[in-house]
Amino acid sequence: MYDRLKGFRDFYPEEMAARREIIDTVEEACRRYGFRETASPHLERAEMWTDKSGEDIVEELYAFEDKGDRHVTLTPELTPTVARMVAAKQQELSKPIKWFSTRPFWRYEQVQQGRFREFYQTNIDIFGTDDPRADAEVIALGAQLLVDLGLDADDFEFRVSHRDILGAVLRSFDADVDVREAVRAVDKSDKLDENEYYDLLVDAGLSYEQAATFDERLSATTVETLDELAAFAGTEAARDAIDNLVAVLDAVEEFGASEYCELSLETARGFDYYTGVVFECFDATGEVSRSVFGGGRYDDLIESFGGESTPAVGFAPGYATLPLLLERAGVAPEESLSxxxxxxxxxxxxxxxxxxxxxxxxxxxxxxxxxxxxxxxxxxxxxxxxxxxxxxxxxxxxxxxxxxxxxxxxxxxxxxxxxxxxxx
Amino acid sequence: MYDRLKGFRDFYPEEMAARREIIDTVEEACRRYGFRETASPHLERAEMWTDKSGEDIVEELYAFEDKGDRHVTLTPELTPTVARMVAAKQQELSKPIKWFSTRPFWRYEQVQQGRFREFYQTNIDIFGTDDPRADAEVIALGAQLLVDLGLDADDFEFRVSHRDILGAVLRSFDADVDVREAVRAVDKSDKLDENEYYDLLVDAGLSYEQAATFDERLSATTVETLDELAAFAGTEAARDAIDNLVAVLDAVEEFGASEYCELSLETARGFDYYTGVVFECFDATGEVSRSVFGGGRYDDLIESFGGESTPAVGFAPGYATLPLLLERAGVAPEESLSxxxxxxxxxxxxxxxxxxxxxxxxxxxxxxxxxxxxxxxxxxxxxxxxxxxxxxxxxxxxxxxxxxxxxxxxxxxxxxxxxxxxxx
Structure with a gap:
């Protein structure tokens, strides 16, 4: 009798019926918002990931040589693949390009509750516009699909931030700061105590005093105090980033999704490739402690894969974490046949x-x-x-x-x- | 700029919209017939295929060692996986088990028109009953989904045969016949001229005279002459197989699918694991020359994967070939957005x-x-x-x-x- 691989799952009909209902609801919301379904290879050249070294993701690849001696890998995420697809038809595709796709991905990770080696996501992205309304539409869709799944504003919150604000504020200090390192520290901050957090900021180039000031500036920030923050940073970059964030939040309001959002500059997203607005969805009760999903703007990524410069914004709800929130809120679809x-x-x-x-x-x-x-x-x-x-x-x-x-x-x-x- | 792997496909929104319509139609027919969706790992232990050597499939595996030194493979077909799933919950699952699942599979094959290294199928199976009505329900569903896709009885035909009839007739000759080899020859017969075909039958143990008789018996057969064939073979096995085939065809008639079926004992299906009724769907005009899809009964397979003896019957329409028939008939969904x-x-x-x-x-x-x-x-x-x-x-x-x-x-x-x- 053969056994299933560790971190891989079988879905029998009852459980699958519930998953199908969740996935259908998410995809249906995507369709109403004018996103179009795509499909793509589950195997790609490993170089699409290994050429950009330094990411944890490379160590987790299911990579191997195929029978034609190509170095290939099971795809651990969709972004490089859609970047390749956009780059391949850059001229033909009418902009904005609004795509979604539900698929499995694979990472050789430590298996734990809600984390598997084979996992499913719906990737949802807009390419070809840097207008704040695009960021807002993506956030509004994120909220919509949760509402369609039976949740309301008491159940979840989108913590919205902006990568360039963090960068601009960091650069405004009289210090030689490694912005990438410091942003990673911010991303980890809610899992660290203050000393550990400040140590990481100091490692990134701030003094302890600057680290404390930085922390205070971020944690105290509301929409109203963004202007103060811009004045504190005193740079055009900071001003532009804050204006962009405010424009996105205004557009979010017009799309009717304000009640689900709060400003949270301490939200940074772990990935280096984000360039503008970033957001993470959390359980409002805190019972599900991890981020339910997250996303943001990544304007440089398509170009880095050999395409033309193409602004992009997106997110990717996953079907290991999303059900945890639905269960906590008591709205998970029943695992039963009909x-x-x-x-x-x-x-x-x-x-x-x-x-x-x-x-x-x-x-x-x-x-x-x-x-x-x-x-x-x-x-x-x-x-x-x-x-x-x-x-x-x-x-x-x-x-x-x-x-x-x-x-x-x-x-x-x-x-x-x-x-x-x-x-x- | 990275390139896509050979034999893998990107589906942009227009093409995907058409594919989605086809897949939705197929799955919707499955649901109405009471089949339940499952999902399963895309990576399994390679031993599930390599332990049964001698199949072409082993040479086409995308197999490798994972980071835990497991010998794993991208799944080239679903059957061993569903066999594992059925065996793992044999007691809990109420019978008959009626499952479907739409997924990609991978084989390192020569890439040609309508044949890719990554391909998608809907696997549709019934486990736990050897009643002729199960075979008939599977055939009726096969016809139903084609009708739902816009085809009619002039467009396609199911050629229905029975493995045990071939076996019983072969064994009735006074010769030491390798039945598996002879059945493979039958499966290839429509691509061979008569001499080549007879040579293969002779290789399998028949004399030339017996080969000719065998060929004639198969080709001349209609439902009415099955009794003659049973008498010719003169064995209980032949009688039982023919009774079973007739019972399946009767049940197909009750399910309203007779008009799509014809008896064709020369249809054998290439896989060794079939044990009873087998069928293949062909373009009635012959314009699409290859089989659109096929299936049949495989009562021994679950047990061979370590489960209890579990009768099974199923088929698997694929989304590389199916569209060829729809296009030929002029009913392919439009490749456009709406x-x-x-x-x-x-x-x-x-x-x-x-x-x-x-x-x-x-x-x-x-x-x-x-x-x-x-x-x-x-x-x-x-x-x-x-x-x-x-x-x-x-x-x-x-x-x-x-x-x-x-x-x-x-x-x-x-x-x-x-x-x-x-x-x-």
Missing amino acids: TDYYVLQVGDTESEAASVTRELRAQGYVVETDISDRSFGAQLGYADSINAETVVIVGENDLADGNYTLRDMETGDQETVPVSEFPE | TDYYVLQVGDTESEAASVTRELRAQGYVVETDISDRSFGAQLGYADSINAETVVIVGENDLADGNYTLRDMETGDQETVPVSEFPE
Whole structure:
């Protein structure tokens, strides 16, 4: 008996029904917002990741040599692939390009609760516009899909920040700061105590005093105090970044998603490639402690993959974490099957039962019938196991009288209907 | 600029829209027939394939050592995986188990028209019943999904055969026949001339005279002459196999799918693991020369993967070949985007346009609006490129009069509607 690989999952029908409902809801929201589905290879040249060294992701690649001696890898994320796709048809594609895609990805990570080696995400991106409304549309869609899943403003919050504000404020200090290192420290800050956090900022080039000032400036910030922060930083870059963030938040309001957002400059996102607005979705109750998903603007990435300079903004809800929030809020879809009709055969009624089954299916119902030559009781037990709403009993005696019997499986009530009147 | 791997495909939105329509139609038919969706790992232990040596498939594996020194492979087919899943929950699962799953698979093959190294299939199987109605339900579903895709009985045919009939007839000859070799010869026969075919049968142990008799017996067979064939073979095994095939064809008739089926004992399916009824779907006009898809009964396979003895029957339409038939018949879905509304902003109407957009999306429509700060003409061009049905023009002047303008993009007709009456 072979075993499944560690960190990989089988989804049996009940669990899959719940997952399918979640994925369908997310994709349906994407479609309404005018995002278009794409699909793409699950295997790519490993160089798409290894050429940009220094990322943890490279150590987690499922990479190997294929039979043609190509160095290939299972894709650990979608971004380089969509970057390749956009670059390949840069001229033909009308902008903005609004794409989504639900797929598995693979990373050789430590397996833990809610973290697997094979995981599924819907990647949602807009390419070809740096207008604040694009950032806002992405955030509004992020909120919409959670609302469509049954959540409300008390359940989740989007913490919105801007990479360039962090950078500009850091650069405004009289110090030789490694901005990338300092931003990574910010990203980790909520998992660290103050001393550890400040140590990392000092490692990045700030003095302790500057680290404390920086921390205070970020933590005290609300929309109203952004102007003070711009004045404190005193650079055009800081001013521009703050103006951009405010414009995005204004557009978020116009798209009706303000109530789900709060300004949080301490939100930084772990990836180096973000360039503008970044956001992370959190459980508002804090019970699910990790970020549910996150995203942001990454205007330099397409070019770094050999395309033309192409602004981009996106996010990627994942189906390992999202259900944790839905469960916490009590709105996770039920893990159960649903069936409209089970057509039960009693005696030599195979032909009539097949005919009823066929007609009901033609009307669009989910229908099963006996294909195992089983007893009345066994068929009724099976109908119950698949949560059949109604059992159509096709029995010899009833048929002789020109009738079927319909049994409501919830109440147990039965009624007799003439053959000529069912299915309607 | 990185290139895509050979034999792998990118699906851009237009092509994907058509594929999605096909996949949705197939899955919707599966659901109506009471099949339940599952999902499963795309990477498995390579031993699940390499332990059963001798198959071409082993040479085509994308296999490698993972970072934990496991010998793993991208899955080239679903059967061993579902066998593992069924075996793992044999007691819990209520029978019959009716599953479907749409997924990519990978084989390192020669790339040619309609054959890729990454390909997508919907695997559809019933486990846990050897009743002829199960075979028939699978065949009826196969026909149903093609009908749902817009095909009719003039477009395709299911050639139905039975492995045990071939085996029983072969064994009835006074010769030491390698049945597996002979069945493989039958599977290849339509690509060979008579001499080549007979040579293969002789290699498998028949004399030339026996080969000719065998060929004649198979080719002359209709439902009516099956009894003669049973008498010719003269064994209980042949009688049982023929009775089983007739029972399946009777049940196919009850499920209303007879018109799509014909008896064809020369249909053998290339895989060794089939044990009973097998079928292949062909283009009735012959224009698409290869089998569109095929399937059959494989009662021994689950046990061979360490499970309990579990009868099984299934098939797997693939999305490289299926579209070829749809195109030939002129019913392939259009490769184009569809959009209900584009909300066009003229002047400082961002806020009103966002509000209209939001309302239309809340009503379930597919809606886009300007997120690139573009001119009237550029917006109209974009609306055209995404096939917007209606453009809602939100202009400053109109707004001052309390109106929007609706433009029908097919006719070019425009009408003015009061803000209070739109969206309805």
